[in-house]
Amino acid sequence: MRLHSLLGLLGLGYLATASNSHLRPRDYDAEDYYVLHLDSDTPPSQIAIKLGLTHEGPLGELADHHIFSSHKQQEDVVHTALKERKRRKRTIGGYDVLDGVKLAQKQQLKPRLEKRGIIPPPPAGYASPVARQVDSPAAAALAKQAAVAKKLGIKDPIFNEQWHLFNPVQVGHDVNVTDVWLQGITGHNATVAIVDDGLDMYSEDLKDNYFAEGSYDFNDHSVEPRPKLDDDKHGTRCAGEVSAVKNNVCGVGVAWDSKIAGIRILSKLISDADEAIAMNYAYQHNQIYSCSWGPPDDGVSMEAPGILIKRAMLNGVQNGRGKLGSIYVFASGNGAAYQDNCNFDGYTNSIYSVTVGAIDRKGLHPYYSEQCSAQLVVTYSSGSGDAIHTTDVGPNQCYSGHGGTSAAAPLAAGIFALVLQVRPDLSWRDMQYLVMETALPIDLDTGGWQTTTIGKKFSHTYGYGKIDTYATIEAAKTFKNVKPQAWYYSPWIHVNQAIPEGEEGLAVSFEVTPGMLKDANVARLEHVTITMNVEHTRRGDISVDLVSPDKVISHLSNSRNRDSTESGYENWTFMSVVHWGESGIGTWTIIVKDAIENEFNGTFIDWHLKLWGESIDASKATILPMPEENDDDDHNKTSTTTAVAIATTPVAVGPTSPPAANPTDHPDRPTRPKPSGAQEEVASPTGTSAAATSTSSSWLPSFFPTFGAGPKTQIWIYGAAGLILVFCCGLGVYFFLARRKRLRNNPRDEWEFDILEDEEAEGLNGGGARGKGKRRAGELYDAFAAGSDDESDEEFDEGGDEREKMLYDDEEDSSAREGSSEGGKHVIGDDEEDDDDESLVEAEHEKGAQGGPPSHK
Numbered sequence: 001m002r003l004h005s006l007l008g009l010l011g012l013g014y015l016a017t018a019s020n021s022h023l024r025p026r027d028y029d030a031e032d033y034y035v036l037h038l039d040s041d042t043p044p045s046q047i048a049i050k051l052g053l054t055h056e057g058p059l060g061e062l063a064d065h066h067i068f069s070s071h072k073q074q075e076d077v078v079h080t081a082l083k084e085r086k087r088r089k090r091t092i093g094g095y096d097v098l099d100g101v102k103l104a105q106k107q108q109l110k111p112r113l114e115k116r117g118i119i120p121p122p123p124a125g126y127a128s129p130v131a132r133q134v135d136s137p138a139a140a141a142l143a144k145q146a147a148v149a150k151k152l153g154i155k156d157p158i159f160n161e162q163w164h165l166f167n168p169v170q171v172g173h174d175v176n177v178t179d180v181w182l183q184g185i186t187g188h189n190a191t192v193a194i195v196d197d198g199l200d201m202y203s204e205d206l207k208d209n210y211f212a213e214g215s216y217d218f219n220d221h222s223v224e225p226r227p228k229l230d231d232d233k234h235g236t237r238c239a240g241e242v243s244a245v246k247n248n249v250c251g252v253g254v255a256w257d258s259k260i261a262g263i264r265i266l267s268k269l270i271s272d273a274d275e276a277i278a279m280n281y282a283y284q285h286n287q288i289y290s291c292s293w294g295p296p297d298d299g300v301s302m303e304a305p306g307i308l309i310k311r312a313m314l315n316g317v318q319n320g321r322g323k324l325g326s327i328y329v330f331a332s333g334n335g336a337a338y339q340d341n342c343n344f345d346g347y348t349n350s351i352y353s354v355t356v357g358a359i360d361r362k363g364l365h366p367y368y369s370e371q372c373s374a375q376l377v378v379t380y381s382s383g384s385g386d387a388i389h390t391t392d393v394g395p396n397q398c399y400s401g402h403g404g405t406s407a408a409a410p411l412a413a414g415i416f417a418l419v420l421q422v423r424p425d426l427s428w429r430d431m432q433y434l435v436m437e438t439a440l441p442i443d444l445d446t447g448g449w450q451t452t453t454i455g456k457k458f459s460h461t462y463g464y465g466k467i468d469t470y471a472t473i474e475a476a477k478t479f480k481n482v483k484p485q486a487w488y489y490s491p492w493i494h495v496n497q498a499i500p501e502g503e504e505g506l507a508v509s510f511e512v513t514p515g516m517l518k519d520a521n522v523a524r525l526e527h528v529t530i531t532m533n534v535e536h537t538r539r540g541d542i543s544v545d546l547v548s549p550d551k552v553i554s555h556l557s558n559s560r561n562r563d564s565t566e567s568g569y570e571n572w573t574f575m576s577v578v579h580w581g582e583s584g585i586g587t588w589t590i591i592v593k594d595a596i597e598n599e600f601n602g603t604f605i606d607w608h609l610k611l612w613g614e615s616i617d618a619s620k621a622t623i624l625p626m627p628e629e630n631d632d633d634d635h636n637k638t639s640t641t642t643a644v645a646i647a648t649t650p651v652a653v654g655p656t657s658p659p660a661a662n663p664t665d666h667p668d669r670p671t672r673p674k675p676s677g678a679q680e681e682v683a684s685p686t687g688t689s690a691a692a693t694s695t696s697s698s699w700l701p702s703f704f705p706t707f708g709a710g711p712k713t714q715i716w717i718y719g720a721a722g723l724i725l726v727f728c729c730g731l732g733v734y735f736f737l738a739r740r741k742r743l744r745n746n747p748r749d750e751w752e753f754d755i756l757e758d759e760e761a762e763g764l765n766g767g768g769a770r771g772k773g774k775r776r777a778g779e780l781y782d783a784f785a786a787g788s789d790d791e792s793d794e795e796f797d798e799g800g801d802e803r804e805k806m807l808y809d810d811e812e813d814s815s816a817r818e819g820s821s822e823g824g825k826h827v828i829g830d831d832e833e834d835d836d837d838e839s840l841v842e843a844e845h846e847k848g849a850q851g852g853p854p855s856h857k
């Protein structure tokens with residue numbers, strides 16, 4: 001107590017936190033750990049007594065969340081006790097301290113997150129980069145580089161190799177930072193935490209900027225996140241990009257005066273509880289969390305953080321950095337060669353993270369860098385025969401082969417540190433606006449750009465473009481903070497229609513009226529999220545597009561050759577930043593396709609639209625409640641709608657995708673609706689009555705006028721409306737088809753590539769020295785299939801089923817929980833009163849509906 005108040009007096013509150021018991025080491029071999037979310041009046045000590053558990057302490061910064069332990073046993077003792085209490089409560093009633101438990105989760109160690117520095121081999125037909133850079137530097141650029149170094153006193157021996165900071169060869173292909181440094185903007189007062197496999201705080205190149213109070217080792221439970229395993233080098237390399245000191249060792253970080261913390265989570269298995277603590281660690285002082293990892297980028301995984309980690313990230317943006325919000329930066333992923341997409345990763349597609357992809361030193365898209373509608377921006381990394389030159393583990397070690405999207409994210413994080421020096425008052429959303437507004441579109445001819453409503457260009461491959469540090473800092477200087485966030489949730493829209501096989505799609509629309517957004521206090525859009533259920537016997541066949549009222553298209557997902565998962569999309573949430581700045585008012589259309597013709601088929605079950613944006617009236621803004629496990633449970637709140645099977649133009653996706661341009665400009669593909677059985681007005685079995693009786697009457701009658709026509713005619717009218725939308729999807733089809741053909745012509749068995757040493761693979765994209773072991777890609781494919789990834793998938797699926805079963809055990813309760821939908825705005829909450837079983841997470845594992853392990857990028 002005395003220590004705490006003393007530290008508090010000294011303004012070192014974070015030390016008090018750091019010394020908290022929540023950082024007690026764990027022993028997963030001997031102990032079971034439970035996380036319980038309690039009512040704020042329920043004392044954890046009483047819960048511990050009641051359940052015979054040891055109270056380990058609070059769960060990081062998550063209010064009213066606590067960790068308890070017991071000796072290891074098979075049973076989930078908390079689950080058993082809570083079930084028993086529930087049963088008794090029904091019959092006997094009365095009070096029990098267990099009634100104060102709002103969520104309970106037994107902790108398990110989950111598969112390791114993968115670093116995104118190790119990138120898969122290039123696909124067949126990919127032009128291998130020609131060894132190392134052979135072009136010679138431009139004399140004028142060299143002179144400028146020398147002048148800058150002289151003026152700033154940069155004597156770091158590899159500064160001249162750090163082309164990402166100043167590129168004298170491909171002039172202009174760098175982060176354009178030197179004139180920012182010359183203004184004295186070098187990261188003073190900004191702190192970046194590298195959440196990774198460690199950070200060598202004894203490196204001569206890092207130690208002066210090392211921020212010990214923001215650092216912790218969650219793998220070995222010690223205060224120093226020192227690298228301990230042979231391959232614990234990734235975090236140190238990332239840290240060097242941000243904050244390598246300007247001295248006589250290696251190079252400089254892009255924000256060389258910033259502070260750098262290390263949070264070590266990737267070197268061993270970790271529980272959701274510890275990962276949640278890590279994501280909020282010292283979050284008043286660590287301003288930016290740089291995360292170069294995630295679920296495996298294998299073209300198969302579709303995984304998202306569990307509920308505790310989701311809560312931690314929401315808590316971070318709500319309460320971190322003096323309530324301005326922690327800045328989470330994520331690497332988009334390295335699985336593009338496997339058609340992986342960052343929308344299949346619940347970290348990169350979180351609205352709370354800035355997703356950063358890669359371009360190489362020639363400004364080209366490297367084959368590994370994933371695309372998605374959630375990607376905000378790109379910056380430099382490996383490719384075209386070179387990589388990022390940075391600090392390495394060791395007192396005076398440099399590394400010239402750092403790469404993958406792993407190397408892009410920290411570079412962005414360092415640039416955001418420069419921004420925070422100039423504008424420490426920017427909120428997490430201000431930062432996203434700034435990044436979006438100042439990104440520079442590149443590769444305009446082949447980047448697949450479309451012009452958005454606000455006149456920005458967006459590409460699924462490059463986001464809004466590459467970061468131009470100078471432009472970002474200039475805009476930051478005068479940036480006007482945006483109003484608080486507001487959101488609109490649509491009802492669940494039930495479809496329950498078979499998805500036509502082939503080059504067709506199933507399009508379903510939902511109309512957002514001005515009244516809905518006014519009631520929801522939404523002035524203009526930022527993020528759009530779509531949660532959906534699709535049943536399919538082969539998940540990789542499915543692709544989904546979203547067309548906004550302004551006819552801007554988000555490719556929410558693409559098909560994936562390797563993904564043979566039999567389960568479709570289950571409550572999966574996709575995210576898009578493509579509609580930034582739109583009003584949101586009008587008809588939103590989702591098009592689900594099964595363009596891969598085979599024996600596998602599926603059904604589009606339902607979907608749910610959420611529009612996130614700036615509020616109209618800041619004084620009416622509210623704080624988003626913490627997510628619940630069963631947020632997606634109110635499938636009752638449905639809308640019947642018209643689903644139309646249409647001969648859609650397959651909208652192009654993929655790194656080689658052609659420009660979608662402004663779709664309205666190219667209504668050049670007349671298509672014809674198929675008057676098949678699919679064209680019926682659908683009412684979900686449960687939806688019909690719910691829709692008719694729902695209190696949120698705003699949506700149903702208003703947006704499907706009947707035109708006084710009979711049902712058949714209406715179908716045609718809406719079919720035609722669908723068609724018009726389809727016209728808008730135009731352009732790019734032929735390229736897409738060509739690409740598909742190419743992929744077909746290059747089946748995996750013909751892929752041949754070199755297995756590179758880790759460093760080569762990481763750094764040189766398969767360029768540079770050739771490794772010895774040649775292997776067929778087919779083997780790699782099979783290895784993946786039999787490997788841990790699939791196992792973990794199974795494990796999760798199993799767990800999911802189990803959880804579902806348990807949820808339905810107490811079926812009567814499941815209807816008790818419902819968000820109230822008022823004026824179109826979905827309000828979550830009131831969970832305390834309901835006391836239903838779903839408020840208890842009954843999972844045996846820590847994966848939520850879209851839970852799962854991340855991997856390094």
Ligand SMILES: *[C@@H]1O[C@H](CO)[C@@H](O)[C@H](O)[C@H]1NC(C)=O
Binds near residue numbers: 176179470
């Ligand atoms: C880079 O910064 C300079 C100022 O130093 C600015 O004039 C220029 O527009 C920026 N962008 C590029 C692509 O050079």
Ligand SMILES: *[C@@H]1O[C@H](CO)[C@@H](O)[C@H](O)[C@H]1NC(C)=O
Binds near residue numbers: 188189421
């Ligand atoms: C750093 O922050 C302190 C206190 O917030 C402020 O007084 C100081 O001017 C800042 N320094 C720089 C270089 O921005």
Ligand SMILES: *[C@@H]1O[C@H](CO)[C@@H](O)[C@H](O)[C@H]1NC(C)=O
Binds near residue numbers: 499601603
């Ligand atoms: C999928 O194909 C099978 C066999 O042709 C068929 O019985 C089933 O109804 C189809 N399911 C859907 C959703 O189209």
Ligand SMILES: *[C@@H]1O[C@H](CO)[C@@H](O)[C@H](O)[C@H]1NC(C)=O
Binds near residue numbers: 570571631633804849
């Ligand atoms: C979606 O989530 C809800 C609970 O949140 C669950 O009841 C439902 O079964 C889930 N659907 C699928 C397909 O997993």
Ligand SMILES: *[C@@H]1O[C@H](CO)[C@@H](O)[C@H](O)[C@H]1NC(C)=O
Binds near residue numbers: 636686690815818
């Ligand atoms: C949801 O649907 C179930 C079953 O159809 C029903 O019992 C329950 O009352 C409904 N809940 C709401 C809020 O409409």
